[in-house]
Amino acid sequence: MxxxxxxxxxxxxxxxxxxxxxxxxxxxxxxxxxxxxxxxxxxxxxxxxxxxxxxxxxxxxxxxxxxxxxxxxxxxxxxWSEKSPLLPSDPYQRAQALFWADFIDKKLCVCGRGTWRAKGEELEANNKEFIDILKILESELGDKPYFGGHKFGFVDIVLIGFYSWFPEYQKFGNFSIELECSKLIAWAERCLEREKSVAKSLPDPEKVIGYVLYLKKLYGIE
The missing domain is CATH 3.40.30.10 (Glutaredoxin)
Incomplete structure (x- = not known):
């Protein structure tokens, strides 16, 4: 079957x-x-x-x-374990990948929402925390092509979707991710070279901005 x-x-x-x-x-x-x-x-x-x-x-x-x-x-x-694994087989490396994935979900998601929901001093504090989180991730990436080393894997998959929202974060948060975290931008562009998986799964960033404008109107946020 x-x-x-x-x-x-x-x-x-x-x-x-x-x-x-x-x-x-x-x-x-x-x-x-x-x-x-x-x-x-x-x-x-x-x-x-x-x-x-x-x-x-x-x-x-x-x-x-x-x-x-x-x-x-x-x-x-x-x-579907017969295909190339997404998580490391080594227990310590696997634990590290899960740690960083958890960090991304607990930290980046919240600050990402704050870029279009917060105002004034709250927005300023949110944006500072957002950039600090990206810098921590950039430090973990280091000079490696991907978070797991030379192979695209679990942490890359967990994080790369945020890239399609970067223009929205910058537009409503009024900051530049590229100026602050150029290595992270280079990593994202490397991931997008995976046309059959990453590139086809991420939406047009301009469409994301339009969606956020819809949300702001829906929730009465100016």
Whole structure:
């Protein structure tokens, strides 16, 4: 029996981008179902498959749902293990990759939202923290081509989706990531050379800006 793989996602989602990239890296064929109104009108399928958080992305494999993007990437890595691994096999290196992925989710996501939601002194403090977080990540990257070394892997997948939001962060936060973190920009451009996985999974940054303008209007943020 052929495997059935479905991804419930919404195109601006950094989290969904991770799952798409992991599936593409592994060469997994899947059906993409777009949740176009995840704010106001979630589909019955989404509510059925993710009744706890009621959020995308949701990976459905042979009728069984896997929720949360980092868990999905790990699941994809384990299930389709015959393809090149995304996580290191060495326990210490694996732990380090999971640590940095957790750091990205706990720190960068919050500050990213702050660039368009915060105002005044709060925005200024948010932006400083945001750049500091990027500099910490840039320091961890060092002179390596990718976070895991010479091979594109787990941490790269977790982080690269933010790149499509960089123009939005800069526009509404009024700062330059390229001036502050040029090595990180070079890393992102290297990742985008992976046309069949990264490049095809990331949306047009201008479209992201348009989406954020919609959110600002929706939430009454000027």
């Amino acid at each position: 052929a495997e059935e793989v479905i991804l419930l996602n919404f195109w601006p989602s950094i989290f969904g981008m991770r799952t798409m990239i992991a599936l593409e890296e592994k060469g997994v064929k899947y059906e993409y179902i777009s949740e176009e109104d995840v704010i106001k009108n979630k589909s019955s399928l989404l509510l059925q498959m993710n009744p706890v958080h009621k959020k995308i992305p949701v990976l459905i494999h042979n009728g069984k749902a896997i929720c949360e993007s980092m868990i999905q990437v790990q699941y994809i890595d384990e299930v």
